[in-house]
């Protein structure tokens with residue numbers, strides 16, 4: 001249990017952003033993130049994810065609203081909030097002629113932290129960049145550059161880490177090792193806010209999910225309860241004998257005959273009081289339809305997401 005007096009890692013109230021050309025990218029966003037959470041912000045291209053992150057990181061100036069990082073106001077205590085934050089930006093910006101080692105070490109220096117080569121070494125090793133430490137950034141691949149951005153963001157030991165599409169262009173193996181590192185970071189008390197277009201990553205990683213669409217945070221929810229609330233379940237019945245068509249008594253129900261008549265798939269709402277499974281079983285028995293196997297599967301976060309954003 002978290003003590004009730006714990007200051008949230010991030011507290012956003014009434015955040016709005018209208019860009020100079022008059023485009024409203026954020027419409028009154030309220031969001032609280034507790035210390036130690038992994039929060040995934042999901043939304044289609046142009047939804048406002050980067051705008052939101054950049055507003056918190058002091059890169060985009062909000063048009064209205066308040067932001068507090070670990071209890072510090074991001075205007076009156078700009079320096080404190082900036083020191084507490086690490087950002088892996090969506091756009092990779094690096095000095096092509098600088099070495100990996102210097103890039104990360106200088107970044108720590110910029111935050112006024114005392115030199116700590118042992119820490120930088122551990123960081124580079126954990127991100128599989130140690131053997132590249134003396135390479136200039138222009139010599140690295142895209143995925144390696146992204147990992148350098150992560151090392152940079154962690155160089156000053158931030159408490160709140162923003163990862164804006166950190167795994168774009170990173171291969172599958174490295175992606176999974178990156179996420180392992182993110183989990184390790186969380187173990188050390190770091191709060192993590194990430195965006196990703198790989199929804200299965202959010203599903204695997206996040207404790208809580210926020211969905212943003214057209215500049216509005218349309219939902220924030222604990223991942224497990226979100227999956228439960230919005231997820232549909234499928235009951236898959238492998239038949240002992242194939243059917244040529246659905247029996248008339250089953251027509252009109254959310255049931256499909258698939259796999260050349262060898263499988264019945266019944267879709268139901270997990271929240272529905274009577275999900276109809278018992279009646280379906282009775283009906284199969286009445287119809288003398290026998291089955292070999294039966295299984296259920298829950299819709300993925302990706303399906304839920306498409307449903308939500310499609311509706312909005």
Ligand SMILES: Nc1ncnc2c1ncn2[C@@H]1O[C@H](COP(=O)(O)OP(=O)(O)OP(=O)(O)O)[C@@H](O)[C@H]1O
Nearest residue numbers: 019021023025043044045046047048049050051052
């Ligand atoms: N400097 C700017 N001036 C005007 N409009 C902008 C500016 N920056 C972003 N926008 C607009 O604000 C909206 C939100 O952009 P943002 O980059 O926050 O989206 P995003 O959710 O991060 O998208 P993606 O998934 O593509 O990264 C978009 O419509 C974008 O065109």
Ligand SMILES: [Mg+2]
Nearest residue numbers: 049050051090
């Ligand atoms: Mg973005």
